[in-house]
Amino acid sequence: MCVEAVCCSCRCLSNKHQQDRRRQTDTDLHDGKHTDVPPRVKENFILTGYRFPNYSLSDCLLSAFRPTNETGNFWTHFLPVFIFLYYFVEVFGLEGAPHSDSPFFYPLWNYFIGVFCLLMASSMAHLLNSMSLVVREVCFFVDYGTISAYTVGSSLAYYYYIHPRAGIVETAEHNGSHMDLKYEPAGAPASFYAMPEFTMFFETFYIPSACVVAIICVLSCCNTRQKWRQHRYIIRTLVFLLPFIISSTPVFYRLLSRSPYATTSSSFAASTTMPTFFFRHCLWLLVSAVFNISKLPERLAPGRFDIWGHSHQWFHCCTFLSILDELYMIKAEVMAILLSPTLLLPPAAPSPLPGPTIASTYGVMLLLQTTIVSIIVWFSRQANSIYGPQIVQLAKEHAKTHLKCH
Numbered sequence: 001m002c003v004e005a006v007c008c009s010c011r012c013l014s015n016k017h018q019q020d021r022r023r024q025t026d027t028d029l030h031d032g033k034h035t036d037v038p039p040r041v042k043e044n045f046i047l048t049g050y051r052f053p054n055y056s057l058s059d060c061l062l063s064a065f066r067p068t069n070e071t072g073n074f075w076t077h078f079l080p081v082f083i084f085l086y087y088f089v090e091v092f093g094l095e096g097a098p099h100s101d102s103p104f105f106y107p108l109w110n111y112f113i114g115v116f117c118l119l120m121a122s123s124m125a126h127l128l129n130s131m132s133l134v135v136r137e138v139c140f141f142v143d144y145g146t147i148s149a150y151t152v153g154s155s156l157a158y159y160y161y162i163h164p165r166a167g168i169v170e171t172a173e174h175n176g177s178h179m180d181l182k183y184e185p186a187g188a189p190a191s192f193y194a195m196p197e198f199t200m201f202f203e204t205f206y207i208p209s210a211c212v213v214a215i216i217c218v219l220s221c222c223n224t225r226q227k228w229r230q231h232r233y234i235i236r237t238l239v240f241l242l243p244f245i246i247s248s249t250p251v252f253y254r255l256l257s258r259s260p261y262a263t264t265s266s267s268f269a270a271s272t273t274m275p276t277f278f279f280r281h282c283l284w285l286l287v288s289a290v291f292n293i294s295k296l297p298e299r300l301a302p303g304r305f306d307i308w309g310h311s312h313q314w315f316h317c318c319t320f321l322s323i324l325d326e327l328y329m330i331k332a333e334v335m336a337i338l339l340s341p342t343l344l345l346p347p348a349a350p351s352p353l354p355g356p357t358i359a360s361t362y363g364v365m366l367l368l369q370t371t372i373v374s375i376i377v378w379f380s381r382q383a384n385s386i387y388g389p390q391i392v393q394l395a396k397e398h399a400k401t402h403l404k405c406h
């Protein structure tokens, strides 16, 4: 065994000995210490449970069922996929809902794509990142990319369902506190926006801004894996505050202006829960940021939360709860629109804000995803040139360490 380990060390990533050694070390490394792995893999205050970055795909997949320090990270974003799906499909059963493939639901499907990709990419990144240092980098680039795509999916849903909603034209007929809303086919009255100064922003800049900020976030977060390492958690958290602020502007606008629904209408009643869900959404995001930056609770007792209960798992739980509250908020607004079918413009009607089309929803998402993929490919090449040569060296050192241990 020892002779094998020595003679295979030079070609350990490609020959059969490496395969055998990998199998053998698998059981040893599932509780590997922070001193056994490359510095790149170490997490602050996590002392054990490390996987050495030389796993095969099947080893990685099987490690989901073994106690490593990534097991909880995987399950806390993989199981929520199904919980999210369960609550998401309820929208199509709402009273008055059109068929799920109607243009009305295009923004909602883009929101679904954003959340689904975010949760799947995050869970898979945690599961597969021990294949190699380069794969580890790529996994996290993909993770950042999907977070950004998710913010644009949210923006599309906010834009079309919260405010200003495409296809809904408001007439300025006030009757005391009652505001009459009805279909206005020929253009929009000047009072379409309660705060007209925001007209230009929402109609022209909102979605493009969300996309540009999302791209800036991917670039910044990918960069923190190669530079600015010391403050990476703060930078990543702050960088994602910006898209939150931009994408939430329709909600802020809505909270600051009057409701577009008559106070006696069932739509008004349906949308009254929107602010509560939004504040809860913000609260969960805030708590998740606190966990991500503070590294609590493992900071208080290094080594005690290595497998279960460390900050990244709480971070995942809180981000998912924020997504669930966001979904409830969007559902409340969708329900409000569906309860006022007269507010929905026929597709052919002229409107300053055209209704959702394939180009304005899926097209935007496709363009964004293509850009993000290009960024990820560029950073992955960089990572390969940095970490590729280190892999052979690391495997050599690891083989030597393993030899000494036996």
Ligand SMILES: [Zn+2]
Pocket (backbone or CB within 6 Å): 073, 122, 126, 312, 316
């Ligand atoms: Zn994560």
